[in-house]
Amino acid sequence: MSNGVTQKKVNNHLFMQEITRVFREQGKKSVTFIVRGFSMRPFLEHERDKVILAPPREPKIGDVVLAEVREQTYALHRVIKIENGTYTMRGDGNPLRMTESFTYDKIIGVADGFVRKGKAISTNSRKWRCYSAIWGALKPFRRILLAIYRRI
DSSP, X not given: XXXXXXXXXXXXXXXXXXXXXXXXXXXXXXXXEEOOSSTTTTTSOXXXXXXXXXXXXXXXXXXXXXXEEETTEEEEEEEEEEETTEEEEEOTTSXXXXXXXXXXXXXEEEEEEEEETTEEEETTSXXXXXXXXXXXXXXXXXXXXXXXHXXX
């Protein structure tokens, strides 16, 4: 790769352990990595976009969180519900019934931003907040919109 950056694919579980270690032992404020998977379409694309992940913190509804949802199974999805210490999340591109739940101790980190098509977008930006609000409001039509998106 250009810019002196080397890409290396590693086992997901080892990668998550390394992120956790970097946050805890090195006190890093963020870790950036390439997104893998299609569950956050249409906003994040597989192996094109990046997530800027901050250390674990108490997420709010609408936050994008990386968490261990089952033993050694991880998901980067949006929190849609918080109830009695349990967080429920769903990928923006996933069917409405497809959700995962976890507790605070399973959070690897919370997204502070994304790099989409080479441009950084903060989760605090107006652009991100508008996207989140619009996509949330389109819930009944997502399936149709995603089908169209996949064809273009």
